[in-house]
Amino acid sequence: MTPELTALALAGLLQVVQFVLMSVPANLELGAGKTLSPRDRERLGGTLEDQLSPKTARLYRALNNHFEGLILFTLAVVVVTLSDQSTAFTAACAWVYLAARLAYVPAYYFGLSPWRSLIWMAGFFATALMLVASLI
Amino acid sequence: MFADELSLLLLYGLLTALLLGGKVTGMLLTVDMGYLLSSRDESRSLEGMLGRTDRALNNSITALALIAPPILIIALRDQSSANSILAAQVFLAARVVYIPAYVFGIRGLRTLVWTVGFLATVALYFLAL
Numbered sequence: 001m002t003p004e005l006t007a008l009a010l011a012g013l014l015q016v017v018q019f020v021l022m023s024v025p026a027n028l029e030l031g032a033g034k035t036l037s038p039r040d041r042e043r044l045g046g047t048l049e050d051q052l053s054p055k056t057a058r059l060y061r062a063l064n065n066h067f068e069g070l071i072l073f074t075l076a077v078v079v080v081t082l083s084d085q086s087t088a089f090t091a092a093c094a095w096v097y098l099a100a101r102l103a104y105v106p107a108y109y110f111g112l113s114p115w116r117s118l119i120w121m122a123g124f125f126a127t128a129l130m131l132v133a134s135l136i
Numbered sequence: 137m138f139a140d141e142l143s144l145l146l147l148y149g150l151l152t153a154l155l156l157g158g159k160v161t162g163m164l165l166t167v168d169m170g171y172l173l174s175s176r177d178e179s180r181s182l183e184g185m186l187g188r189t190d191r192a193l194n195n196s197i198t199a200l201a202l203i204a205p206p207i208l209i210i211a212l213r214d215q216s217s218a219n220s221i222l223a224a225q226v227f228l229a230a231r232v233v234y235i236p237a238y239v240f241g242i243r244g245l246r247t248l249v250w251t252v253g254f255l256a257t258v259a260l261y262f263l264a265l
Contacts, residue, residue: 054177061176068156071201075149078204079142082211111175128153134146 002086004130007094008077014101015066021105022059029053055109062108066101069123073097076130085134093133096126141207141216141260144224148203148231152196155235159193162186185239192238196231199253203227206260213264220263227256 027035030051039048049060073094080090100123107116163172166186182190203224210220230253237246 050179054175057177058175068197071197071204072149072153072156075145075200075204078208079146079149082142082208108175113173113175116175117173124153124156128150128157131146131150131153135143135150 002081003091004077004080004086004094007091007098008074011070011073011098011101014098015063015070018059018063018066018105022056022063025056026052026060029056058108058111059105062105065104065108065120069097069101069127072131073123073127076127076134080130080134083134087133090130090133093126093130097123097130100126140211141220141224142211144221144228145204145207148200148228151228151232151235152193152200155189155193155196159186159189162189188239188241192235195238195250196235199231199257203257203260206257206264209264210260215264217263220260223256223259223263227253227260230256 026048030048034044034048034051037044041047044051049057052060077094080086100119103119104116104123106112107119163182163186167180167182171180181187207224210216230249233249234246234253236242237249
């Protein structure tokens, strides 16, 4: 297994962890009556996200943001791996991505500004550089 | 090297990353920095061209999630054919046009190229079967 694939598997696990981190407090705050319902806005009086406490809502946004990052990262890893273009550089990019996405969660939760944005950028540019590296 | 499905997928990934970069740049230029760097506890909707860019990005990500499986399956099973390459090229061309069509609000064209891209995706699933 290439280092990029290992980082991808860990990033997938991070997504699972982020989901649990978000869904446990969300269920405690909203109650199963709401989360198990079909979540019709007119009956709940708005979206579920708007009814979360500010910190749990941050975990929710961090989870959604990682979906976006993960699909681009998956693409980069798969292309690098299938075209046998794994190098020390692409491996380093993959680890930077994973480290950035790990740091992103507490940075969002604790509202660390501007660190959350800078950490996001590190992950984004690591992915973009992997994509560019597999083109050249 | 752009005559195979994986390279076309790679280019589409770069296009999506560029669009994401474009959205962030647009936000940096128009939304106040304090809000951007904050935890965004109150939600704000993006308006005008920036809102269209945001919606085009979300649509591009959905399209990426749908097109990646058949392309990867075709590549892993060595099922590449002239038809599958053509479908991937049509998809990429349609999605390249989709972005300005959405950002500049060109009615009709946006829906047309979205449909072309979607049909090319469906075609790839059938070719992968």
